[in-house]
Amino acid sequence: MPTVDVFIDMGHPLLNRTVDGFLKIGAVGAARVAAEESYHCIRKGSVSSDNFEHALKKMCREGATWGTVAGVYVGMEYGIERVRGRKDWKNAMIGGALTGALLSAAKNNNRDKIVADALTGGAIATASVFVNRLI
Template identity: 70%
Template sequence: MPRSTLVGGFSSPRVDLIVDMGNPFLNATLDGFLKIGTVAAGKVVAEEVYGVVKRGSISSNNFEKSLKKMCKEGAYWGTVAGVYVGFEYGVERVRGTRDWKNAMIGGALTGAVVSAACNRNRDKIVMDAIAGGAIATASEFLNYLT
């Protein structure tokens, strides 16, 4: 059976914004907030541009709604990312080692905290903690592949 391989590799662009808050924990948390918040805002922009193209027009009312949605999504996902990065950093400092377990624990804590802030159902909080830990661990393993 014929086989083909890919020669070379994929790499993502690296964007760093240096904001010194005077504390490594705060620096990491703010960095996560800004990066993921920007991605979420960009997602909303792409969705809204698609909507404008589909409708064929834009109004000032639609533009204002789009801007509010962009800020809301950016703030929400940026906050979740900041909480996750903060937890992961804290777990790394407490454990004294840098490995995938920090991501798992940080993701689980983030899932639980974000879920607890939104609802009071214990089963939902536990399920969100499990999902957060699983997603963070999978992301960490994917980072090791690249």
């Protein structure tokens, strides 16, 4: 299977991983929007400059959102790994929980929502590690 790897040296492994996560997952978010908007254009049977501009703005917004979440998570997981001195599923769980809490706290101040988002982030990150090991 072909792979695309882009490496930007930021001078520190934490920054390198964070930027790498932002770029890769941000590209996935943008590609998802591109596919969705292409489908809508094909379904309508027309493409206009307004449609194109709308799609491009949406791609940038989604790419930045997905990339930010991924960058924060990757940075958190790497930081936890360095602090704990171990590389295991617990880093993903803690990194996901901290990412969920941080991003939730940036949007709202509802304590229950922040806790729920932290639990969700930890669960998704942990599940992704376990699923990745099955493949």
